[in-house]
Amino acid sequence: MIKLENITKWYSKGFIPKKVEILKGVTLTVNKGDVFGYLGPNGAGKTTTIKILLNLLKSDKGSAQINGIDVTNPKSRQSVGYLPEQPCYYDYLTGKEFLDYCGSLFRIQKQSLQKKIDELLEKVGLENARNTHLRKYSRGMLQRIGIAQALINDPEVLILDEPLSGLDPHGRKDVLDIIIEQKNKGNTIFFSSHILADAESLCDKIGIINEGVLIAEGDIDTVLDRESASAGVEIVYTTDLTGIYEEFGKFGNIDKLQENKYRLTMEDKYHVNDILEKLISSGAEILSVNRHRLTLEELYLKKIR
Amino acid sequence: MIIKTIAYNTFKETVRDKILYNILLFALGFSILSGIVSQWSLNQEEKVLQDFGLTIISVFGILIAVFIGIGLLYKELDNRTIYTVLSKPISRGQFLWGKYFGLVLTLAVNFTLMAAGLLSVLWLFTGLLKVTLLIAVGMIFFQMTILVAVSLFFAVYASPVVSVVLTLFVFLAGNFSADITMLNPGIENPLFMSILNVLFYVIPNFSLLNINSQIVHNLPLNYIELIWSIVYSIAYSAVLLVFGSMIFNRKNLK
Ligand SMILES: Nc1ncnc2c1ncn2[C@@H]1O[C@H](COP(=O)(O)OP(=O)(O)OP(=O)(O)O)[C@@H](O)[C@H]1O
Ligand SMILES: [Mg+2]
Numbered sequence: 001m002i003k004l005e006n007i008t009k010w011y012s013k014g015f016i017p018k019k020v021e022i023l024k025g026v027t028l029t030v031n032k033g034d035v036f037g038y039l040g041p042n043g044a045g046k047t048t049t050i051k052i053l054l055n056l057l058k059s060d061k062g063s064a065q066i067n068g069i070d071v072t073n074p075k076s077r078q079s080v081g082y083l084p085e086q087p088c089y090y091d092y093l094t095g096k097e098f099l100d101y102c103g104s105l106f107r108i109q110k111q112s113l114q115k116k117i118d119e120l121l122e123k124v125g126l127e128n129a130r131n132t133h134l135r136k137y138s139r140g141m142l143q144r145i146g147i148a149q150a151l152i153n154d155p156e157v158l159i160l161d162e163p164l165s166g167l168d169p170h171g172r173k174d175v176l177d178i179i180i181e182q183k184n185k186g187n188t189i190f191f192s193s194h195i196l197a198d199a200e201s202l203c204d205k206i207g208i209i210n211e212g213v214l215i216a217e218g219d220i221d222t223v224l225d226r227e228s229a230s231a232g233v234e235i236v237y238t239t240d241l242t243g244i245y246e247e248f249g250k251f252g253n254i255d256k257l258q259e260n261k262y263r264l265t266m267e268d269k270y271h272v273n274d275i276l277e278k279l280i281s282s283g284a285e286i287l288s289v290n291r292h293r294l295t296l297e298e299l300y301l302k303k304i305r
Numbered sequence: 306m307i308i309k310t311i312a313y314n315t316f317k318e319t320v321r322d323k324i325l326y327n328i329l330l331f332a333l334g335f336s337i338l339s340g341i342v343s344q345w346s347l348n349q350e351e352k353v354l355q356d357f358g359l360t361i362i363s364v365f366g367i368l369i370a371v372f373i374g375i376g377l378l379y380k381e382l383d384n385r386t387i388y389t390v391l392s393k394p395i396s397r398g399q400f401l402w403g404k405y406f407g408l409v410l411t412l413a414v415n416f417t418l419m420a421a422g423l424l425s426v427l428w429l430f431t432g433l434l435k436v437t438l439l440i441a442v443g444m445i446f447f448q449m450t451i452l453v454a455v456s457l458f459f460a461v462y463a464s465p466v467v468s469v470v471l472t473l474f475v476f477l478a479g480n481f482s483a484d485i486t487m488l489n490p491g492i493e494n495p496l497f498m499s500i501l502n503v504l505f506y507v508i509p510n511f512s513l514l515n516i517n518s519q520i521v522h523n524l525p526l527n528y529i530e531l532i533w534s535i536v537y538s539i540a541y542s543a544v545l546l547v548f549g550s551m552i553f554n555r556k557n558l559k
Binding site for chain 1: 314393
């Protein structure tokens with residue numbers, strides 16, 4: 001479980017130092033077993049939040065806990081796997097040596113560690129690069145070894161900073177599969193991303209952060225429903241009425257979907273009854289009336305201008 | 306356990322770092338050079354060679370303790386490789402102690418090699434096999450363990466250039482601190498005198514650990530004093546690393 005309470009972070013910027021507030025009181029909870037997508041534009045404060053969770057940065061106000069332990073206590077990281085944003089690993093070590101080192105920092109026993117390393121190298125597709133120095137790894141290979149080190153301790157909580165960046169389509173699929181596998185094991189996953197489609201397919205919960213403020217948070221369906229309540233309505237009907245009722249154009253956009261199939265999309269729901277009456281009285285057949293539900297992408301674009 | 310793991314990895318890094326080999330190569334070159342130079346100083350060659358050799362070992366010790374020590378920590382912070390380590394269930398203090406012991410291990414291996422080099426060069430050129438030189442080398446080694454702690458202490462918060470300058474300043478001041486208090490500067494300003502006094506106690510007293518001339522001139526040694534000096538060097542490093550860890554603990558990593 002991850003808990004952030006009123007996390008605030010300042011940086012001093014500029015030649016004559018000026019305080020800039022990077023995180024403005026972020027409060028959020030990720031429960032055990034949740035997959036949480038942390039979304040937001042570049043520079044919103046995602047990485048800053050994640051680094052505070054790992055005690056790499058110190059928050060100036062507020063508190064953060066993992067599994068009920070304050071993040072300033074190293075014990076809070078015992079069952080955490082972390083993938084940093086930029087893959088920066090010891091380039092003088094081979095893939096195997098690197099995992100060995102990471103595993104020993106978790107105090108994993110030698111024998112079970114060796115087994116785990118073999119298993120993980122296979123899982124991330126680096127069996128053949130096990131004895132290659134990391135300096136000779138490509139960007140995508142580094143991302144893979146990063147995922148492997150994040151899983152070395154069978155973590156209950158995974159914190160992944162843009163896990164899908166820098167990967168080719170196969171790599172993306174592999175990593176997505178790993179995340180789904182971890183989710184099915186009941187582990188908690190906190191990941192940041194720009195790619196909304198991934199978030200929509202993976203997450204139970206989302207948080208959208210912009211300029212250091214959490215502007216939407218919660219269960220993905222609840223958030224989309226709530227935000228869709230004020231959204232428009234779509235009516236699909238037969239017969240072209242554009243010419244007959246000029247004023248229809250004012251209520252929304254009319255698209256011709258097929259021969260004899262039109263869609264009127266309205267920004268709001270206030271004139272639905274009027275329009276339906278007019279449509280029926282002109283002999284149109286109503287094929288469907290739907291409240292338009294925002295996609296995550298639409299929500300995101302609506303929230304962040 | 307954790308400290309040992311980090312220390313071993315640090316040692317591995319220094320071994321795989323090409324700089325170290327360059328330093329050793331230089332050391333070797335210098336020893337041979339010193340052998341040749343000593344041929345010209347009539348009747349004094351033994352002493353000159355020993356003096357020269359011990360000085361070279363000190364210089365290379367400083368290079369390792371200061372430049373590699375500060376360089377490694379800086380590289381780790383700058384390249385962010387430290388993220389993968391500190392995101393594990395370890396404290397920053399453990400990390401710093403690990404780095405310290407890793408560097409001390411590097412020093413130990415290098416000093417063993419350099420000591421062997423010194424004894425061989427001396428024996429080759431003068432036919433003298435002088436094992437007591439090892440005591441002097443050992444004491445230089447303990448000086449360097451303090452210097453590693455000083456380097457790391459500065460490097461956790463200062464930039465590498467500032468750290469190098471400050472560490473070298475501490476080394477110089479620590480070598481002459483005994484002389485400073487002996488010599489009366491003639492300034493009666495009490496503030497100045499108390500600053501001088503504080504510095505005297507704060508700056509490590511490296512001269513305690515310098516027995517080069519006693520060894521070279523075969524003077525008798527006070528072994529009890531030597532043991533106390535070693536205890537002093539260990540205690541000094543420990544205190545400094547405790548303070549260093551406290552400062553490091555508050556640091557925001559870029
Ligand atoms: N060391 C630093 N000193 C000063 N400002 C910083 C520092 N690190 C980050 N910032 C600022 O903090 C803000 C948030 O950065 P952060 O890296 O958290 O964004 P992000 O949401 O992860 O963005 P991205 O999607 O690009 O990774 C940015 O405006 C950035 O300029
Ligand atoms: Mg980021």
